[in-house]
Amino acid sequence: MPRIGQVLGIEGTAWNLSAAVFDDDLITLRSSPYIPPHGGIHPREAAQHHASVMKEVISDALADAGEITGVAFSQGPGLGPCLRTVATAARSLALSLDVPLIGVNHCVAHIEIGRFATGYTDPIVLYASGANTQVLGYLNGRYRIFGETLDIGIGNGLDKFARHHNLPHPGGPAIEEFAKEGSYIPLPYTVKGMDLAFSGLISAAKEADAPLPDVCYSLQETAFAMCVEVTERALAHTGKDEVILVGGVGVNGRMQEMLAAMCEERGAAFAVPERKYMGDNGAMIAYTGRVMLASGQTIPISESRVNPGYRSDQVEVGWRSDTGSIFAGARSGDLVRGAEAEVDLSGDDVVKRRLKKGYRHPHLDAMLIRERTRAEARIISAARRAGVATPVIRDLTADAIIMEKVIGSELKYVLDHTTAEKAGSAVGKLHTAGIVHGDLTTSNMILRDGEVVLIDFGLGQITGEIEARGVDLHVFFQTLESTMADAEDLKEAFLRGYRETFPHADDVVEREHEIELRGRYH
Known part of the structure; x- marks a missing residue:
C-alpha cells in the first residue's frame, strides 16, 4: 500500500x-x-x-x-x-x-x-453544472444515477440563453442578477419520472417577448423546480435523509433556497459545500x-x-466500506408521504392529496397540482377499463383523489424475477391501451394477491407515441440499475412479460436504448 x-x-x-x-x-x-x-x-x-x-x-x-x-x-x-x-x-x-x-x-x-466539506455520509446528491444535471446516490460500491437530463445540462442551457441575450459567460450569474427584479411568466416544465429535459424550456425562454428580468426569473424558477422535484423523488424512493448540492450551478442562491425548503418540508438534512469547492x-x-x-x-x-x-x-468506489442505505424509510402508519402527495390510509378508502410545494412558485405549483390531479384520475380510469390493475376511483376534488385501498407490498420490497415479469405484463397492457405511466418506478407498483397493481399516474399521459413508451421503460430500467444488484436479470424478466402483452415491444425497447444514449456520456 x-x-x-x-x-x-x-x-x-x-x-x-x-x-x-x-x-x-x-x-x-x-x-x-x-x-x-x-x-x-x-x-x-x-x-x-x-x-x-x-x-x-x-x-x-x-x-x-x-x-x-x-x-x-x-x-x-x-x-x-x-x-x-x-x-x-x-x-x-x-x-x-x-x-x-x-x-x-x-x-x-x-x-x-461535497461529502468531505459537509460531513454528510450517505446523501442524495443533486449535481448541477454546465454539462451535467444528475441525481445520484450510493449503493453497493457505486454511485447510482437515479435521474439525469436527457438533453443538455442545466448550466449549458443557461449559457445558451445568456448568449442569445449577449450576456457574459458563464451565463448563470448574470441571469441570477436579472432574476432578482423579475416576475413570473409560464414556461415549459418537463419532468419524466426522475429524468429531465431542458431544451424546450430554453427555447421558449429565448423566444419569450416578456421583459428580460421576467424571463430570467421564470427560467430559474422553472428549471430549478424541475431539479428539486427529481431530487425529492429520489429522496422519497430511497428513504435516505440527507441531500447535498454540488457543481458550479449550485452556487446559485435561489437553487439553494429551493432545495433547503424541500428538505425542510420532508425533514431531511441539506447542506452545500463551501463556494471554493x-x-x-x-x-x-x-x-x-x-x-x-x-x-x-x-x-x-x-x-x-x-x-x-x-x-x-x-466507477468502482473502493474507498467506501459501507453499502449505502436504500429503501430505509419503509412506510408505516396511516399517513404516508410520497414525493408529491400525502396518502391517508386510515379509512376504508385511500385519500391521495397533492401537497403545496414551498419551493415552487405559487402559480407553477397550483398549475401542476391541478393538472396532475385531473390527469391522474382520468388515466387511472382509462387504464382500468383497458384491463390494467389499478385502484378504483371513488371521488375527485381539486387537489385530491379518493380511491380504493390496495392492500399489498410495494414492488421495491418484493422484487424478483417472477414479480418483474408480472410488472412487464402489466406495463405491456398499459401501452397496448395507448397509455404511458410517466413515473414507472418500483415504488409505484404494488403486489396484491400475486398481481401487480399500478399506482401514482400523476405524470401519465394518453398517447401512442413510441418516444413516451420508451421513456416509461427507461425510467423503470434506471430504477432497477440504481437499486438492484441483479438489475440485468430483472430487466430481462420484465421484458418477457412486456413482450407477451404488447405486440410492438421490440420497437419500444429499441427506442429505450436510444433514450439511454441521450443521458450524460453514454
Whole structure:
C-alpha cells in the first residue's frame, strides 16, 4: 500500500485549469479559467489556454506543499482536448516525482469533496453544472444515477440563453442578477419520472417577448423546480435523509433556497459545500485522488488514457466500506408521504392529496397540482377499463383523489424475477391501451394477491407515441440499475412479460436504448 501524504490534483475537463494539494485538509488551490472571447467554450482553444498556464498554476499550487506522494488528474468526463492536456502533465509529473498516478472521475470528485466539506455520509446528491444535471446516490460500491437530463445540462442551457441575450459567460450569474427584479411568466416544465429535459424550456425562454428580468426569473424558477422535484423523488424512493448540492450551478442562491425548503418540508438534512469547492476545481481532484490512493486505486501510465464519456456509475468506489442505505424509510402508519402527495390510509378508502410545494412558485405549483390531479384520475380510469390493475376511483376534488385501498407490498420490497415479469405484463397492457405511466418506478407498483397493481399516474399521459413508451421503460430500467444488484436479470424478466402483452415491444425497447444514449456520456 502506498504511503498517504500530500496529493497533487489537476482539474481541466472544460473551462477551468486548476491545481491543488490535499493532505488531511486543503493546503493550496490555484486556478486559471479560460474565458472565451465570444460564444461558448471552444475545446481546442480551452486546451491551448490550459497548456499555456499549466506550469504557472501547478508551480503555484506546489509552492507551499511538502513531499508529494501521488498525482491525481481528471480522467473524464469532459472535453477531449482539455482532458488530454491535463493527462499529459499529470503523467509527466508522476514519472518525474516517481509517485503513483490516480485517474479521477470528475463527477465522482464533485460528490466526494461535497461529502468531505459537509460531513454528510450517505446523501442524495443533486449535481448541477454546465454539462451535467444528475441525481445520484450510493449503493453497493457505486454511485447510482437515479435521474439525469436527457438533453443538455442545466448550466449549458443557461449559457445558451445568456448568449442569445449577449450576456457574459458563464451565463448563470448574470441571469441570477436579472432574476432578482423579475416576475413570473409560464414556461415549459418537463419532468419524466426522475429524468429531465431542458431544451424546450430554453427555447421558449429565448423566444419569450416578456421583459428580460421576467424571463430570467421564470427560467430559474422553472428549471430549478424541475431539479428539486427529481431530487425529492429520489429522496422519497430511497428513504435516505440527507441531500447535498454540488457543481458550479449550485452556487446559485435561489437553487439553494429551493432545495433547503424541500428538505425542510420532508425533514431531511441539506447542506452545500463551501463556494471554493462548488465549481470545477483542483481540490476535488486532489481530495478524491487521496482517498483513492489510500485504497490502492492507482493506474499505470499505460492505462491512463482519458475518457470523455466516463460516467459516474462506472466507477468502482473502493474507498467506501459501507453499502449505502436504500429503501430505509419503509412506510408505516396511516399517513404516508410520497414525493408529491400525502396518502391517508386510515379509512376504508385511500385519500391521495397533492401537497403545496414551498419551493415552487405559487402559480407553477397550483398549475401542476391541478393538472396532475385531473390527469391522474382520468388515466387511472382509462387504464382500468383497458384491463390494467389499478385502484378504483371513488371521488375527485381539486387537489385530491379518493380511491380504493390496495392492500399489498410495494414492488421495491418484493422484487424478483417472477414479480418483474408480472410488472412487464402489466406495463405491456398499459401501452397496448395507448397509455404511458410517466413515473414507472418500483415504488409505484404494488403486489396484491400475486398481481401487480399500478399506482401514482400523476405524470401519465394518453398517447401512442413510441418516444413516451420508451421513456416509461427507461425510467423503470434506471430504477432497477440504481437499486438492484441483479438489475440485468430483472430487466430481462420484465421484458418477457412486456413482450407477451404488447405486440410492438421490440420497437419500444429499441427506442429505450436510444433514450439511454441521450443521458450524460453514454
